[in-house]
Amino acid sequence: MSIPSIASYTLPTENELPKSKVDWKAEASRSVLLIHDMQQYFLDFYGQDSPLIQQLIQNISTIKETCTKLGIPTIYTAQPGDQNQEDRALLTDFWGPGLDDDIEQTKITDQLAPTEDDMVQTKWRYSAFKKSQLLEWMQENGKDQLIICGVYANIGCIVTAVEAFMSDIQPFIVADAMADFSKEQHEEALVFGAGRCARPLMMKQLIEDISSEETITVQSIKVQVAEMLEVSPDQLNEQDDLIESGLDSIRIMMLAEDWSSKGIDISFIEMIESPTLEAWYQKLVPEYETIQVK
Numbered sequence: 001m002s003i004p005s006i007a008s009y010t011l012p013t014e015n016e017l018p019k020s021k022v023d024w025k026a027e028a029s030r031s032v033l034l035i036h037d038m039q040q041y042f043l044d045f046y047g048q049d050s051p052l053i054q055q056l057i058q059n060i061s062t063i064k065e066t067c068t069k070l071g072i073p074t075i076y077t078a079q080p081g082d083q084n085q086e087d088r089a090l091l092t093d094f095w096g097p098g099l100d101d102d103i104e105q106t107k108i109t110d111q112l113a114p115t116e117d118d119m120v121q122t123k124w125r126y127s128a129f130k131k132s133q134l135l136e137w138m139q140e141n142g143k144d145q146l147i148i149c150g151v152y153a154n155i156g157c158i159v160t161a162v163e164a165f166m167s168d169i170q171p172f173i174v175a176d177a178m179a180d181f182s183k184e185q186h187e188e189a190l191v192f193g194a195g196r197c198a199r200p201l202m203m204k205q206l207i208e209d210i211s212s213e214e215t216i217t218v219q220s221i222k223v224q225v226a227e228m229l230e231v232s233p234d235q236l237n238e239q240d241d242l243i244e245s246g247l248d249s250i251r252i253m254m255l256a257e258d259w260s261s262k263g264i265d266i267s268f269i270e271m272i273e274s275p276t277l278e279a280w281y282q283k284l285v286p287e288y289e290t291i292q293v294k
């Protein structure tokens with residue numbers, strides 16, 4: 001009744017990728033990264049030290065690191081433990097009682113542990129959109145592209161992609177950043193997605209696409225400055241004097257050069273005259289509206 005013991009297999013390669021029906025391109029400003037159900041419970045069925053899972057975790061980690069640098073938000077899904085029958089409903093008939101309320105089962109696997117900048121959403125059904133606020137959050141934040149990685153490709157990953165598609169969101173299923181019960185079922189999920197609702201692509205292509213966009217966003221500025229100050233982005237306040245916070249003139253010059261190279265008209269002098277995130281947003285992000293400080 002539950003999940004089978006899963007043997008390792010080699011992740012799909014470029015030449016095993018089904019042809020995409022669409023030429024959608026993932027863009028940093030439009031995308032959300034979904035790390036789907038990478039909970040220890042679901043990974044344990046691959047056994048200890050599975051080469052497949054080790055590679056999967058490494059690839060997802062690379063994608064997440066790139067997305068974070070580009071200001072692409074990460075959302076994790078995770079099922080709760082000890083689900084009562086009313087909540088779990090028909091899943092029990094297919095998969096048994098599910099996870100115990102044991103952190104060693106419910107946790108996101110350690111190498112992909114969420115940070116305070118990430119969102120973790122409770123997962124109640126195959127689709128990450130079911131019984132959740134994911135769609136509303138994406139719409140409110142102007143996100144209409146969903147990058148999907150995690151497990152299992154032929155269940156929650158592809159069902160989430162279908163529901164994204166039906167909600168006018170472009171799903172991108174990353175072939176070498178998902179895993180399944182077998183390579184055959186993994187490939188079936190890619191073929192179905194390619195033919196019905198999603199763009200299948202390799203991690204390498206995804207990273208090229210999202211990195212190629214030169215758009216600067218409020219979030220990408222905050223992430224860049226936070227990295228330079230070696231703090232988390234949410235520790236930064238838009239009105240704080242960044243020079244007083246430790247941002248030296250060398251780093252400010254580096255930022256000015258980076259943003260100028262992307263076609264933004266801002267000078268080092270302007271930046272040090274108004275050394276706050278809010279002042280820089282106003283110069284760099286046309287659609288930025290000044291935060292109403294209460």
Ligand SMILES: O=C(O)C1=CC=C[C@H](O)[C@H]1O
Nearest residue numbers: 003091095098126155156
């Ligand atoms: O136990 C479960 O709930 C599940 C097992 C395997 C895949 C399903 O998506 C998941 O709901």
Ligand SMILES: CC(=O)C(=O)O
Nearest residue numbers: 037126151152155156
């Ligand atoms: C792992 C899981 O819950 C899913 O594939 O939906």
